[in-house]
Amino acid sequence: xxxxxxxxxxxxxxxxxxxxxxxxxxxxxxxxxxxxxxxxxxxxxxxxxxxxxxxxxxxxxxxxxxxxxxxxxxxxxxxxxxxxxxxxxxxxxxxxxxxxxxxxxxxxxxxxxxxxxxxxxxxxxxxxxxxxxxxxxxxxxxxxxxxxxxxxxxxxxxxxxxxxxxxxxxxxxxxxxxxxxxxxxxxxxxxxxxxxxxxxxxxxxxxxxxxxxxxxxxxxxxxxxxxxxxxxxxxxx
Numbered sequence: 001x002x003x004x005x006x007x008x009x010x011x012x013x014x015x016x017x018x019x020x021x022x023x024x025x026x027x028x029x030x031x032x033x034x035x036x037x038x039x040x041x042x043x044x045x046x047x048x049x050x051x052x053x054x055x056x057x058x059x060x061x062x063x064x065x066x067x068x069x070x071x072x073x074x075x076x077x078x079x080x081x082x083x084x085x086x087x088x089x090x091x092x093x094x095x096x097x098x099x100x101x102x103x104x105x106x107x108x109x110x111x112x113x114x115x116x117x118x119x120x121x122x123x124x125x126x127x128x129x130x131x132x133x134x135x136x137x138x139x140x141x142x143x144x145x146x147x148x149x150x151x152x153x154x155x156x157x158x159x160x161x162x163x164x165x166x167x168x169x170x171x172x173x174x175x176x177x178x179x180x181x182x183x184x185x186x187x188x189x190x191x192x193x194x195x196x197x198x199x200x201x202x203x204x205x206x207x208x209x210x211x212x213x214x215x216x217x218x219x220x221x222x223x224x225x226x227x228x229x230x231x232x233x234x235x236x237x
Contacts, residue, residue, distance in 0.1 A: 003147075004143055004146050004170060005142060005153035006173075006226055007153045007155060007173070008173040009162055009165060010038060010041060011157050013176065013190075013191050015182050018183035019190065020183075021188045027183070029177065031213060033213050034213045036066070042063075042064050043066070043073060046152050047083040047085050047108075047145055047150045048062045049086065050155075050158065052086050054156070060099060061101075062099050062102070063102050064081040079106070080104045082105060083106040085108045085109075085110070086109055088111055089115065093109065093122065095123050101126075109123065109128070109129045111136070112136055113133055114134070116129060137164070139170060142170050166198065166199070166223075171224070172227055173221065173222060174205070177216050205223060206221060206227075207219065
């Protein structure tokens with residue numbers, strides 16, 4: 001098997017398992033204290049990946065926000081913030097999106113071959129567009145990131161991306177935050193899509209840690225033998 005980064009999936013969900021609702025506004029599931037924890041995890045990683053749908057819907061910056069953590073990364077010889085990564089099949093990403101405007105780290109866009117030319121033209125110097133083949137897979141992307149020096153990868157969604165990493169056995173860890181309310185909207189996105197996944201009624205994931213943060217709960221699951229027994233905020237590097 002080709003080399004791939006240590007991969008942790010990070011997401012927050014409602015009590016009934018939803019990542020969002022259909023209000024058209026970003027659904028805030030985490031608290032300020034939990035978002036600071038996520039910032040610490042980001043600072044421990046070499047790259048942060050989200051799907052193009054998440055870029056369009058949430059417009060995330062995908063950066064380390066804490067000045068102290070950014071300074072520490074620079075002192076260690078790294079960029080202030082991890083490489084930002086997204087995957088798309090269509091040339092419809094907006095070059096003014098926050099992920100492209102934050103120029104304090106590299107940005108990679110893995111793109112289906114038919115859309116590479118138009119995506120490069122659309123994004124210009126805002127990102128490096130990588131030809132990921134006719135139908136990009138998370139396994140190919142993961143292995144290419146490893147070849148680029150990414151040792152620790154954080155995957156923040158959305159549903160399709162999380163499902164693919166789990167289904168392909170590419171995830172080593174899941175950091176799942178549960179918010180204390182229901183969405184109750186069958187048209188909204190759940191954490192994963194329907195389909196066969198490696199953890200089911202016959203194979204249970206191992207719960208490695210539970211932590212209360214204000215009124216949310218962090219559940220940390222070991223998904224592979226590569227699971228790192230470090231603090232939930234990430235290893236000291």
